[in-house]
Structures are given as C-alpha cells and as structure tokens.
Amino acid sequence: MRFRPIASLSVVAAAVLLMAGCSAGTGEDTNATPAADDLCAAVASPGAASDAVTVGGDFGAAATATFSTPLQVDDLERTVVTEGDGPQVNVGDYLSYGLTAFDATTGEQLGTAGYADAPLQPQQVTADSAVGQLFGCATVGSRIVATLPASQDGGAQIYVLDVLDITPGAEWCTAGDFAAAPPEVTFAEDGRPTITIPQTPAPDTVSLDVLQEGDGDVVAPGDTVDVNYVGVKWSDGTEFDSNWDSSEPAPFVTNQVVAGFQRALEGQKVGSTVLVAMPPACGYGVAGESTNPLAGETLVFVLKIIGTQPTEG
Template structure:
C-alpha cells in the first residue's frame, strides 16, 4: 500500500549514516570510458548526452542515420576536429561557425523546413573539411551559447549521393543537445536563429565516408530554463533510509513529474555543491514506470566519484546547490534523464527516473 505524501514525511531511519569516505574511489559514473570509445569519431570526444549506467552500442552496430545522430551528439561538447579550418581563437557561436566552401555551396536543397529534405550535388563530392552554408535563415530567436537545441537532420553519402536516413522530425525525435562555442554543433549552426536550415559537410573519418547533412534548427531553450529543479507538485516516491544500506523506495502508480522534482530528505551541514564540482555520491536509481532498480552505488565507504557536469541534466540539477551530507530524492522526466524514446540506443531512453542520492563530498571545479 502506497503511503500518502504527508505520511512519507514521517519516514524512519534506523540510525545516522554520516558519509565520510577516506579517499576517492576509481568507480566511474556510467562507464564513461566505455562510452567515450563508443562515441569517438572524427571528433574523438565524449558525449554529454550519453552518460549512462548502460553502455551505448558501438556506432558500427547502429543504422547509418542513428550513427550520424550519435556522432553529432558525441561531438556536441567536444573539441574542434583536426580537419577543420575554422578559427579556434574566436569566441562565441558566430565566431565558431565553420566557413562555407565549394562543397557546402555545391549542395542544392529542396523540401519544406521541418520535414525530411532532399539534396542534389555532383557526386562524388570532395569534402576536404567541415563546411557550412546557410540555405535559409529563420526569423526565430537567435541561439545563444549554452542553449539546448532541438534540431532535425537528413544525411547523405557524399560519394554516391544516397540518402542515408533522417532523424529529429515528428516521427523520429532527437534529444535536445547543448550548444557551446567549442562544440561541433557550434561549427554547424553558428549563431543562426531558430527556423534556419543549413547544409554541413563532414569529412571522412575512421567511422565512415564523408557525409552531407541538411539540418533544421527547430527550437532553442536557454540553459537557465533547461531541467530546472523544483518541488514535487504531485505524489512523490516514498523513501525509507536504512543504516548504511540501499534505501527502500516505493514509486507511486501515478504519472511521473513533467519537470525535475526534488525533496531534501536530510539536510547536510557541509559545503554547498557548486556548478561543475567534483563530488562523491551514494545513489540508487529506479525507473518510475515499474519501480525497478537499474543502478546503484551505496556500498559503505565506496561512493561514486564524478563531476556534476558529467551526469544527466536532472541528476546535475538535484546535486548543485545542495550541501555535503544531504540526502536528496529526485524524480525527472525522460528528457532530463537519458532522452525521450527513440533518441538514443540507451536502454533508459524514454524512462522517467527516480534517484535517492547522498552527497559524501564536494570540491569546487578546477580553475
């Protein structure tokens, strides 16, 4: 029998459990090393959108269209590819935009914005590097550094002209990706406003041949409005904190929250967790849909170490601003976890998630 919210506030705890680990452990949140290997392509950088306790499949095992999406997501927060000729010293999204060139200018695009595009060009098309040409400029808001972009793409093989696939349109949604001035997305989109359509050329890499992307900027959400933590407004999971063991969590048989919802179960008296901080955290994760556990790190003296920038947005929102020693309950929609259904190969895509986390330590971000 599920307890009402007011009863949950009288949760019991067998005895205090002060988290004071002696040293940083080597456990990595979400097997990030493995995911870096999976996401590396010509950019060779980890994906901020793929951190997960379930490893992604290698790109080679995905469809070509899905691989293209995964590659873009994997490069979204990474460094500039060696093959580009863009000015890395510039600042801001406008300066980060890749230049146009003979390859991108040589692509003719047909089709309505927001729908799968067709492209024609002389094949094989020589693609010496990343190039970008604005096909049509939108009249929406100008995107800003740090925004979360919703976009769609149609991919083509530069050698044959064959359409490889598409994603991000109504029937194949993509998880919004954060665009920063040092990301590959910034090279492709620059500071173009919402509603813009661009052609981008990507050179061949170890993952495959050169490709042509037609990309539509569908929407942009400021970082300050993305996955912001607030109080529970509906029924929340019930939690029993056990002595040094996994908490007992019961998820209600109701619709999950539409926003990141947080409740501090026990307030710690340690330092405040700053943005980007290196933390050690005990946690237990469950799926809202059936209450089943999918991951945990609650062994005594063995919290999981990571930075708050290295976890999914909902988990990050639950951590930052809390104090060391606190135990926190958080529930998040799929969009603030591992993405809505169909946006990735992660087994948790489409799942609203629940975490109970206990903050063992925190150090400010380096620099």
Template structure:
C-alpha cells in the first residue's frame, strides 16, 4: 500500500507500499509495468520558505524538447500525444501544457491524477491509467519525495508534460499527467465517528479480538471508534509505534493478517503505513484499543489501480497500541 503500510520483517501481509506512484527514483509498477525512470537531473534549489513556492522551485525545469510535444484533448480524458521519435534529450524537462484554475498543490497535499506514458525513442505508448473508472491511488506530494519534481506546485485542472532521460533502470520516457484533484494533507482520509453500519469486536479471555462485519455497504473514508482509551503517551506524526492488530476484509469477513495470531506485535513508523492506519494511530494514547474501517482509497487503492492483493478492499482493523517512541 502505499506510503508504506504496515511493515514488519515477519509475516505482515499489509506490505510496504511502493514509494510515490510517481517516484522519480522508481516509477510505480502500476503505471509502467517494469519501465522505470531515474532522477531527472538537477532541480533548482528552493527560493523561499512557503510550501507552494518550494514546490515551484523543485519542479523539473522547462525545456524546448518538452514544449515541442503536441498534446490535445480535455483534461481528465486520454489525450492525443504527438512527437517526432526518437526524442533527443539528456536532462529532464517539464512544461505545463494546460494550466488549471483550481487549488494549487502545497507541500503534503494529496493529488488525484491520471497519466499516460510513451517511449521517447519509439513513440509507442507504454501505459495509461487514471482516465477511466479505475482511478490511480492518490499521490502525496512532499518536498524531496520525487513526485515533487513531476507535479511541482501545479494547480488542479492542469496538464503536465514531463520527459525523463534514459537511465540504468529504463529508457527515456514522455509522461503526460493530468492533475484531477488536490486535497490538503489534513483533510485526506481524516477519521470520522462510526456511522450506522459499523463492525463490532469481541475479545477472548486471552485478549484476542474477533471482528464481526455487519450487513450493509462499507463506509467511505476512515471511520474510527476508540474501544478503550489508554493512559500512556500520545502518538504523534512520525513516531515509531508497536501495536497488536487483526485485519479483516469487509467483503467476506476473513482475517488477512494478525499479529495476535503470530504471537508478536509489529513495530513501524506512522509515516510508513497506509493513510487509514496512520489516521488510526496518530493522536491516540498508548494502551488504547481501536476499531477502524478504511475504504480502498485510504488503504491499498481501488481494484485495477494496484497489483496489491488487498486492492479494492475495505479493510477493518482491531488494534491495540502497545508502545510509542518519539521521532
């Protein structure tokens, strides 16, 4: 999933999420199916301290080769892309083909986007995603993430053309990226109280939880119930936490992973898990028992947008925070 969802060296099926779906160091397999790019050359240093301006500064610089590529069609629809192959360039270039009039991306914001990729040497389309009914997992854009060089401080509704040169891990690429929606970091997958349809959990004499899924449609976003509030330290963003948990699929009620069953809690940073699990941890106290649901967009992505076995699943976790270490 994701940032990096639950991660542990022993059996945790909530696997490490690929870095940004648009990481320059390693382009997501979701889009490129084996093709990869490398750091797009040097990027300018930030010129001031505002989040948006920093993103503007670290974006790949404009260039004549990128500007020569013809892109037509409505933003959000698969574009028609024309260029004379092979394109010859040695450093990454970027142009804003269409400038949207929506919200500007700031450091930490989540971006919903669509993307089509071409082989710069042959002109052949490599892959396209996000333009139909299978949206890509939203990408968090932060300074230094790699995605910042692609998106920069673009505005919602923009169409970007980014070309990346040949590297040891893949050939030169032409990327056309549509910025469909921008969501502030503090609003993305923010936890709400449970609705009318919400799971229940019972604990055995040994403290092992059993989660029961109710009849009805799975809730959207992240819903959270504190079953028992602890009296320990509060988990802050970036802290390392140790938790026990059981993860259940809403679709069939089956357990897909459980540290209780393994007999060993898991330890990870809150910034290393999927958005829904992160929301379930930060702001809670050590000793707390929590029941949380998360829709696919806050977990491992929608079906068709990710190869992860839990893509498309609404997930339910019964978890207990054992320990926290400050960042």
C-alpha cells in the first residue's frame, strides 16, 4: 500500500468539517462549517489514535513512529507533537511540508516526501482544503501527527508532518519579464493569435509580456474578468485550450484560477493583450503530484482582457 498525497485527499474535507466545531463548553452548533478564513477552527482535533503515536527523529527529516498495531483509526485526528517558533500559517499562504507515512495496521513505513531527496510542490492553504485542515494555523517548525481512516483509496494511515516553510500568497509565483526570447505571437486578420515556441529552455518563473496595452479599468484582485485566450504547451507547441473562436469571452475570477493566470490578469488594463508563460508549479502542478493532464507542463497563454468587474459577495 502506498501513502496518499495530501493534495489528493478530497475525503479529508468532509471528515474535518464535521469535527471542526467540537470544542466542549462553547454552546455552539457543532455541525457548523468554519469560516473560510478561520484555519484554527477548521483543523481536526486530537484524539486517542493521534495521541497514541510516539514520534522520533529530527525535525526536517524522515520521522519514526511507534504505536501499538493495529491502531484503531475511526476518524481524522491531529496532534501537535512539537510547537514551532516560526511564523504562523495564514489563509492564502503556500506551505512547504515534509511527510512520513505509516500503515496504521502494520506500522510499516509507507514512504516519505517533501524533504531534500523528494521535494513537494508547496500547497496553498485554505480552511476547506486538506492542507488547511491538517496543518491549520500551525507555526513553522511544528511537527504534527495526523491519523487518516481507511477510505476507497486505501487502508488507515498515520502521517508525521513537518511544517518546513511558508510563502505569503502575494509573494507566490510573482511575475517578471522573460529572461530569454519569449514565444513569437502573430495575429490573423480576425485577431486570433498563433504562438510559436522558441528553441530555448522554458522559464522557471512566471514571465509576462504586454503585447498591447489597453486604456480601460485596471483588473483588481478578486475581480471577475472577461477574457479571450489561447493556451499552448511549451514542450511541443500544441494548443490545449482556446475560446477565441467563441462568440462570448470566458469569465474568470482572478483568485480562483491557477497562480500564473492570476498574475497575467491582475494589474492589467481592460483592452490589453498579454503573453504569459508559467512553470508547472504556477500552473497545474508538478508531474506525479497532480492528476491533471497538464501537470508537469510549462504553459503559454495569449489572453485579451475584454472587461472586468468586482466579484459580488
């Protein structure tokens, strides 16, 4: 049995949300869903299973875990073994973590990830994500034990998690100019772009080139933006998506798209045409950590901003 990557733990959300309000003596509705920005309320509570695990090894490296087998794991539980003295995790941060996984039935180590020999892509923290619900509002330097009950993805497992570092959301995948020759963009008579990839290595940061600057409103964070776009893969130049031939532009909320696309929209003026290239970490994830068919690909978009408006609610 292999361990389940945190990014794939869709079942964690339901389990944790049921547990999040269960603090004794509050008089509050224990079935209430925590606020989207309340990481401390969203995190799983400690329990008999997570408290029964004794952890060894140095922080920042693969851990050992000792517990009586088979360990009965009925719910997702979380116990902070060591409280770190670094900054606290906040909503929107990108969290770097290390993980050592164990089979709850046999005690066998199932694998490690996130350390120097097998780094993981940092994950954005929200209260309704597996990352937010396992780590909560922990501090950098903390070591956490989490128990995961059996699911359709496998048997019960024990995670030992190290909070290695955080990057504030505003500093993640920041955009700059192309360091080398950008892709060539030509336009047909109807305005549809064709993108030709240069014979140079793909950029390792989000890279932007404003092909034509508009004179309309500036796109603000969280706006709903109407866009015409074409996307191709840097690896072979093939087009994987486009709405340019549609009669209507596509609406996107800037903070609900991948980071590279967000950087290409926010701060630009309506009427602008923008070329953007984004590495996998700022797109659809690193190969092996995401099931998206575009994982591992550096993506290139040409997008024309048709309109923008604040998102309601």
